Amino acid sequence: MNTLVSVNNLSRYYGKFCAVDAISFTIQRGQIVGFLGANGAGKSTTMQMLAGTLAPSHGAINIAGHNLLTHPVAAKSAIGYLPENPPLYQDMRVNEFLSFCAQLHGLSGKTCKQAVDHALDMCGLTAVARRLIMHLSKGYQQRVGIAQAILHAPEVLILDEPTVGLDPLQIKEIRDLIQQLGQAHSVIISTHILPEVQSLCTDVQIIHAGKLQVQLSMDELQQHSPISSIKVGLKTPPDQEKLMQLTGAVKIDTLPNNYLRIHYATQNTAITEKLLHHAQQQQWGLFALIPEQGNLEQLFINVTCADKTQ
Secondary structure, three states, X not given: OOEEEEEEEEEEEEOOEEEEEEEEEEEEOOOEEEEEOOOOOOHHHHHHHHHXXXXXXXXXXXXXXXXXXXXXXXXXXXXXXXXXXXXXXXXXXXXXXXXHXXXXXXXXXXXXXXXXXXXXXXXXXXXXXXXXXXHOOHHHHHHXXXXXXXXXXXXXXXXXXXXXXXXXXXXXXXXXXXXXXXXXXXXXEEOOOHHHHHHHOOEEEEEEOOEEEXXXXXXXXXXXXXXXXEEEEEOOOOOHHHHHHHHOOOEEEEEOOOEEEEEEOOOOOHXXXXXXXXXXXXXXXXXXXXXXXXXXXXXXXXXXXXXXXX
């Protein structure tokens, strides 16, 4: 089965307030999806519904072919969930805690031991298996959280802020682990760290005001630029208002060393031609002209700030 997550017209109301408004999407095996949204956008509500900890008001969720509402046990057995604050028992040893979690999933005997050993190995915890969880670093505790999520070999992993509070080395280690897990699972990651999504995920989804506004692969993102820009070096730049009028720019940022970043609303060559023409005609001393592709930060800001600019 290639489609491991299927969401159809999913909505959630709190009284009359619509937190999630009829969103639909599918996730395939091998996809690592970054699920993004500003505070209050409906991101956490959606993640809770996918994990089965919050019932939707309308719509359907299918996990690995099982309807989460009508067959919750079968669907939830295919989910591994890491909340933002992993529910770890600090006074237990790592292997004891994982064995306990495996038994909660219905594993026992040799199967339980094999599952624990596999999770320890996958998450790089073998060397600390007999240490108390309270004595582990934040990074290792995150690894324990991921280990408990993969114990029962779920096909879908839901990870909420998996690298929050980690140092750069720990972040890299967790990213490498998630990429490894993503080869055999569907992985959904909720995070506020946009560079992490851009470096780790295969796909991105952005929810805003309860609606799913963006669904793109990272390859498509490189070609989908709602606001593009050009980095320009001018020895004697004109007044910014005049430059905006002459080029049709929507925004200009001042950068160090006589550089400007000129933002424009559509991808075309007209602004480049105008810059070259005016720079030569008015002797601005043009020494650099660097087209820049749109990135995830630009896309996120454009989507989440749309209401404020109208």
